[in-house]
Amino acid sequence: MNPKRTAVLWFAGGLLxxxxxxxxxxxxxxxxxxxxxxxxxxxxxxAASALLGERRHLSRLEASR
Structure with a gap:
């Protein structure tokens, strides 16, 4: 997990x-x-935004392998 990306996703989801x-x-x-x-x-x-964003990122990484 990238802490910066997680923080941005958390902030964006909360702000929305x-x-x-x-x-x-x-x-x-x-x-x-x-x-x-x-x-x-x-x-x-x-929290939901951060978890879903990380999940999406990880699935993209697996697909690119």
Whole structure:
């Protein structure tokens, strides 16, 4: 695992989740969640993004061999 790539994927996934949550709140689709829930959603989305990105990278490496 490349720590820089993992960090970028984690940050990008978390940022995307934060934007989605804020857009849903601004649009009135969902009520404003507690800050703790927002942090949890962003953390889980970031972790999922990093894991899926690393998995995709590793499968590309195996395919190129």
């Amino acid at each position: 989740a934060l934007v989605v949550v804020l857009a849903l709140v601004a649009g009135g689709v969902v009520p404003a969640p507690d800050p703790g829930h927002v942090v949890a959603v962003v953390g889980v989305a970031g």
